[in-house]
Amino acid sequence: MSDTHDSPSPLCGGGYPAQQGERGEPGLRIGRRAADGDELRPAPSLPSPDPLRGPPSPVEGGGKSSAPATYNFAYLDEGTKRMIRRALLKAVAVPGYQVPFASREMPMPYGWGTGGVQVTAAILGRSDVLKVIDQGADDTTNAVSIRRFFARTAGVATTTRTAEATVIQTRHRIPEAPLTEGQTLVYQVPIPEPLRFLEPRETETRQMHALAEYGLMHVKLYEDISRHGHIATTYAYPVEVAGRYVMDPSPTPKFDNPKMDDCPALQLFGAGRERRIYAVPPYTTVRSLDFEDHPFRVQTFSEPCALCGAKGHYLDEVVTDDAGGRMFVCSDTDACETRREDAR
């Protein structure tokens, strides 16, 4: 890899140079083939197609960055980014394993995506195009504020189009448009431990992960069936990653679980309050847990979307007035808008 020169060695010796961001963002390099080192420079107009994102920009800093001088590129200092990247590399190396990291205070409350924001900040490069969704929507408070946060602190391009984005930070949904190899999906995770509500002791859950003792996870599903007649868990539905670790896919609806399996994009999970990072590398087997006589099923919706009219998509219920009026619309606003544009 030819990027050795731009990983700032002074960082190892402690002390954070004030204008570290000006040195260019190496970004997190995962899944890179050694053979294509000669293609490090991305096409200037298109977002970088590889998950590397962000070889150093040919034009360095020089006042061209729109980020305020007071912040380092993408808010976090370089030392913190390196720490997070180390956790990310470990997480990618051991799919589904929860790697502890020294989560920082972020200028937003816990529960609003502090983990996801830190992961995004650590992997963001100057040529990245960022999309942020909350419940599938690009226009909700959380999505808008995080997108603006990075537009201001990193000066990166933002988009609402899934296909154009290289980094997608999400709270719940996996976008409907199929993800590609160049993309990275960053999840905001509130509770990374799938066994948490079954076994309150962290020491014990770590042992259980270490020894792959996951019988207890099925007790939860058993309880669902005994109470409701079917597996009633609809979100944070436990999955087994690469045949080893059981993972909580954050509050993602189980509708999206099948999309995690064999996904070409890199999936990173950050839990800020709980200080854990985990990952699903591209093309990894992700299997939703189930019983032989009660197989895993995703939700189905009987109605079509009230806006685009499409069927078979994940819908949100929107209350439209105070007289009981409601409509069901696609939760993925980008996919919904694209369909409506195509229909015109």
Next chain:
Amino acid sequence: MTPLLSAQSLTKTYGGRTACAGVDLDVTEGEVLAIVGESGSGKSTLLSMLAGELAPDSGEIRYRDREGRVRALHEIGPAELRALSRTDWGFVRQDAAQGLRMGVSAGGNVGERLMGLGERHYGHIRTRALNWLDRVEIAADRIDDPPTRFSGGMRQRLQIARNLVTAPRLVLMDEPTSGLDVSVQARLLDLIRRLSGELGLAVIIVTHDLAVARLLSHRIAVMRAGRVVETGLTDQVLDDPADAYTQLLVSSVLAA
């Protein structure tokens, strides 16, 4: 025949205090061994060591596994030890809340060990849970109730079902009947005696109640201040105690 479980000179101290000092004992299949003694005599510490939950300071515990190999507990790795404690061993605790998952239904409690062993068929788990609830005399319509809604006696019976569902070979019981009223106690004792006979279990039961020991056990070990002061056949020890402390213990029992 080599015993199923045998302990040699087990010693455990907490700081300067001795909880167990040089305890030897053996138990084999189909045998019920009672460990009696007053509070603080080291009974529970001994049981924790036998269960592999507490490492002894010195001494050794040997277990004969299903393949007939005799192995020292400390040589078995943590993963296998935990697997053994889920399949080959059972532990019925004094406080049911420690031995059960109080937020999980009775069926889930019984089924947990099965699911831990890789059973992934809901119908099969359900059938076996119902079967075991029936064997411990819990009505089938209580299968979906959590143990928080069960009486003390039912909780203990549920603990037994939860432990026996994987057909263990050794069951440790820590004061399973204390805190229950006499009629419930009698039913529970009856159940334990019946099941241990039917299944050919080795049972080590810790109790301070000599009546329980007399009813259930074949052999008895009397502990005092961390030492086994007397051991032998239950009737022999209780009817004709040799040790001064055992004599005191036996004579302290109030006749009803």
